[in-house]
Amino acid sequence: MELxxxxxxxxxxxxxxxxxxxxxxxxHVSRKNIGVFDLLFVTEGCLFVGEEEREYEVSAGHALxxxxxxxxxGSKGCEVRTNYxxxxxxxxxxxxxxxxxxxxxxxxxxxxxxxFDAYETQTFPLVLPQFAKVSHAGKAQDVIDRxxxxxxxxxRSATRFEQHAAFQQLIGYLAESxxxxxxxxxxxxxxxxxxxxxxxxxxxxxAKEIGESLSFHPVYxxxxxxxxxxxxxxxxxxRYRIEQSKRLLLxxxxxxxxxxxxTGFNQAAYFSSCFTKIxxxxxxxxxxxxx
Numbered sequence: 001m002e003l004x005x006x007x008x009x010x011x012x013x014x015x016x017x018x019x020x021x022x023x024x025x026x027x028h029v030s031r032k033n034i035g036v037f038d039l040l041f042v043t044e045g046c047l048f049v050g051e052e053e054r055e056y057e058v059s060a061g062h063a064l065x066x067x068x069x070x071x072x073x074g075s076k077g078c079e080v081r082t083n084y085x086x087x088x089x090x091x092x093x094x095x096x097x098x099x100x101x102x103x104x105x106x107x108x109x110x111x112x113x114x115x116f117d118a119y120e121t122q123t124f125p126l127v128l129p130q131f132a133k134v135s136h137a138g139k140a141q142d143v144i145d146r147x148x149x150x151x152x153x154x155x156r157s158a159t160r161f162e163q164h165a166a167f168q169q170l171i172g173y174l175a176e177s178x179x180x181x182x183x184x185x186x187x188x189x190x191x192x193x194x195x196x197x198x199x200x201x202x203x204x205x206x207a208k209e210i211g212e213s214l215s216f217h218p219v220y221x222x223x224x225x226x227x228x229x230x231x232x233x234x235x236x237x238x239r240y241r242i243e244q245s246k247r248l249l250l251x252x253x254x255x256x257x258x259x260x261x262x263t264g265f266n267q268a269a270y271f272s273s274c275f276t277k278i279x280x281x282x283x284x285x286x287x288x289x290x291x
Contacts, residue, residue, distance in 0.1 A: 001179050002130040003098040004065060007123050010093045014167035017087035017148050022047065024081060027074025036088045038066040041144060045082025050075040061137040063174065065130050085144050128174050135176040143170045190228035193221050197237045201244065202264050205237060241265065242278050249287045256283045
């Protein structure tokens with residue numbers, strides 16, 4: 001399955017849409033470098049479309065996303081009467097086709113810690129299939145009908161907002177259409193360990209406890225987390241505690257000592273030492289930046 005990965009936010013945004021009926025022998029129009037994504041959703045019949053060297057048979061219930069930087073053409077005429085929807089969208093953020101060797105949502109998870117700021121938006125990947133049978137095709141059709149039905153009132157800001165909200169719902173159905181990617185046992189182990197640490201960070205946690213909870217040997221858990229998150233379980237726990245302490249420093253009037261208690265540190269002095277080492281300034285100095 002060909003996949004497109006978008007970095008969001010910003011979310012892909014809706015531009016316009018409409019219905020098309022292809023009679024027997026009709027071909028999809030040929031174009032190149034149109035500058036927007038063109039989503040084709042077939043409701044009846046079959047549409048034959050090519051993009052560069054690839055050719056697709058888009059039958060009822062399937063969707064194809066044509067890229068803004070490629071050449072597209074009708075690979076052959078419709079063999080039966082074909083009804084389909086075209087929908088143009090774009091993103092002001094970054095996107096790229098995923099390599100066949102890559103898995104969805106790949107990347108360096110450790111970069112999250114390096115760039116974390118309690119008042120900044122964190123980006124993450126959205127993966128869409130370029131060609132797939134749409135999950136919940138009936139619901140997707142309802143959303144598309146609503147989008148197109150709103151077009152006559154699209155000069156109104158409230159209507160445009162409604163269209164953009166509906167489009168995000170449609171994007172959700174497309175995202176669910178990505179073939180399930182079964183993560184490796186190592187990744188599952190690391191993800192489970194991270195979830196356990198995030199859920200229990202307020203109290204003392206040992207490597208032995210994590211191993212018993214997940215039914216994995218602590219050494220194996222440490223190896224998996226090092227591979228997936230570039231840190232040990234205890235380093236991950238420390239980073240997450242610091243992340244939570246930043247939120248409390250900015251969003252509450254709690255004392256530093258109380259914040260240390262709330263985030264699992266035994267002593268305020270130890271908390272301040274860890275915070276300064278990781279953030280580069282003391283908790284009090286960090287707080288003063290925003291007050």
